[in-house]
Amino acid sequence: AQSVTQPDIHITVSEGASLELRCNYSYGATPYLFWYVQSPGQGLQLLLKYFSGDTLVQGIKGFEAEFKRSQSSFNLRKPSVHWSDAAEYFCAVALYNNNDMRFGAGTRLTVKP
Amino acid sequence: NAGVTQTPKFQVLKTGQSMTLQCAQDMNHEYMSWYRQDPGMGLRLIHYSVGAGITDQGEVPNGYNVSRSTTEDFPLRLLSAAPSQTSVYFCASIDVGGEQYFGPGTRLTVT
Numbered sequence: 150a151q152s153v154t155q156p157d158i159h160i161t162v163s164e165g166a167s168l169e170l171r172c173n174y175s176y177g178a179t180p181y182l183f184w185y186v187q188s189p190g191q192g193l194q195l196l197l198k199y200f201s202g203d204t205l206v207q208g209i210k211g212f213e214a215e216f217k218r219s220q221s222s223f224n225l226r227k228p229s230v231h232w233s234d235a236a237e238y239f240c241a242v243a244l245y246n247n248n249d250m251r252f253g254a255g256t257r258l259t260v261k262p
Numbered sequence: 263n264a265g266v267t268q269t270p271k272f273q274v275l276k277t278g279q280s281m282t283l284q285c286a287q288d289m290n291h292e293y294m295s296w297y298r299q300d301p302g303m304g305l306r307l308i309h310y311s312v313g314a315g316i317t318d319q320g321e322v323p324n325g326y327n328v329s330r331s332t333t334e335d336f337p338l339r340l341l342s343a344a345p346s347q348t349s350v351y352f353c354a355s356i357d358v359g360g361e362q363y364f365g366p367g368t369r370l371t372v373t
Contacts, residue, residue, distance in 0.1 A: 155304075155306075158302070159364075183362075190367050191366070191367075192352060192365060192367055193352070193354075193362075193364045193365035194304075194364075195361050195362065197360065198360065200360065239304055239305065241305075242347060249310065249320065250295070250307060250308060250319070250362070251307070252297075252304035252305040252306070253304050254302055254303055254304045255302075255304050
């Protein structure tokens with residue numbers, strides 16, 4: 150069955166530290182891959198996406214993600230976290246039909262001063 | 263350009279009542295979707311549409327109906343509300359590059 154797994158429910162990092170949020174998927178083919186961020190009480194904002202090509206993708210707000218086909222992973226990274234990055238982060242995947250998008254359960258990021 | 267709008271922002275229903283959640287977009291996107299968000303479960307796709315007159319079921323369609331008579335509007339109908347439908351509902355439209363634009367959400371409570 151198709152699934153998206155974000156193994157970490159909650160992560161706490163200190164401001165200025167590096168960040169990596171994990172995402173694994175189980176699909177029959179390589180899907181389109183996305184990372185979204187949601188601030189409390191808000192809708193979702195797209196950080197970055199991977200469709201094909203270079204497996205290291207740059208996004209907004211200094212985020213990047215790397216697609217690793219062999220590991221079925223699409224981990225999100227940021228070299229230096231800012232307090233404003235505290236939010237919930239969702240990995241999402243979709244096949245060629247972008248309507249049928251499946252989301253992971255989310256990772257809540259807390260940033261310590 | 264308002265993007266994706268949803269009404270109402272909040273709604274409380276009694277079990278068995280029906281209602282329609284409204285969604286509209288002004289970006290002329292063909293693709294639109296409805297999701298529900300529950301704690302610890304991320305977003306789950308309810309229904310989607312690839313254009314006016316065409317809809318299809320997503321992951322959790324039971325208890326919900328949709329129609330798409332225009333490109334702009336994609337309402338979600340709850341036929342007979344149940345407490346299990348207490349959730350936050352997001353509408354989204356998708357551009358040709360695959361990026362989804364989400365509305366601000368509707369928080370629904372069914373008592």
